Amino acid sequence: MKTFLITYDLFQPGQNYSGLVAELKKFPYWAHCLQSVWVVKATFSVVEIRSRLQVHLDANDKLLVIRATRPWAGRNLDTKVADWLEKSLT
Secondary structure, three states: OEEEEEEEEOOOOOOOOHHHHHHHOOOOEEEEEEOOEEEEEEOOOHHHHHHHHHOOOOOOOEEEEEEOOOOOOOOOOOHHHHHHHHHHOO
16 A cells, blocks of 8 residues: 545635545545645555545645655654554655
8 A cells, every 4th residue: 555645725614524534534544644634545546536535625625645655754743643654654
């Protein structure tokens, strides 16, 4: 499995993005690192992941999906997230 960083900007205040969050949680392994940043492990390509997620976004929302690998660095991350990243990134 490959590891991907997913980040987004949502521009509709008050919109219900629970479908997006539910879709992100469908990946077998995931970490919600920051407010709009997730890291997931998947066998999909970046394009396939984008396609799965974009159906839950409005037309003006932004989405970025990239491969994530070592090395990595963070600051003031939740310990559980930092541990997950340490174990998951290759």
